[in-house]
Amino acid sequence: MTKCKLLILLLSSCLAFAGQVHARYYDDVISSGYIAIGLYKNFPPYSFEQNGQPAGVDVEIGKRIAAKLGVEFRPHWITPDENLDDDLRNNVWKGHYLDKDEEQPLAMKKLADVMMRVPYDREFAFRRESTGEMAHEQVVMFGPYQRESWRITFDGRKLDEVSTVAVFQYHPIGVEIDSLPAFYLTAAFGGRMRDNARHFMNVAEAFEAMQNGKVDAVMGMRAEIDWQLFKANDPNYRIGENGFPMMGKQKWDLGMAIKSTYRQLGYTVEEVVDQMIRSGEMAKVYGQYGLTYELPGLYQEVQ
Incomplete structure (x- = not known):
């Protein structure tokens, strides 16, 4: 073989190897002694850092998964991209082209072994592209562990109750910018609540605005609202009973x-989470953060 051909072969091999992602089958996880759990960064009360340490309900679940497998828990922090499709591609099956691990030869791309907080929705999981191909063929979505919903909290000194969102035609309410509640409050009922919808970077900022008297209520995901109420520990802030x-x-x-x-890793992880739900341990994890825990639909159907 000529030196030229040998060089071409070596370069081709290196390029093929550099394009690989870090394969993490069940046996790889066990033999490595750790499991990388994909967690959204700065997303309390689900996953965040507190005093320099990972915290939140998804972190607690990840730690229990690792303990049952007999391996070390390692957080794989996820910065949200434009949409969930991007997050799954960058963190579960392909890897981000900018995300390089210096400890791996030829800069292999890092992936989470398991990604938390993914919608368990059949329509989303089996969605097809315009070409007819499966949008998420490279991903398995499994193990529902929580049912989420929307919630409103309000200042009882400003409002007697919130039995209908129509009250926000007359009272300012804080929402996270570009969120579904933000679009809802600016468009529903012919836009009659639009002028009273105040937009903030996140639910925490909206809640702080309520504490400072700038808005009378806040709308967001139930767990995010519960977390703010838990930290504030103020009976003046109450929960709306509206739809x-x-x-x-x-x-x-x-x-x-x-x-x-x-899939073998998925089956093992799913069994751990299932036991947590059935034993009541999952509800206790949510309870320690002051959150309301609701069983996912799969478990409600068999009760």
């Missing part, structure tokens, strides 16, 4: 995701 007409889906289940080739 959300014309909002569409108001409750949804959340589960996990793995690469489609890692």
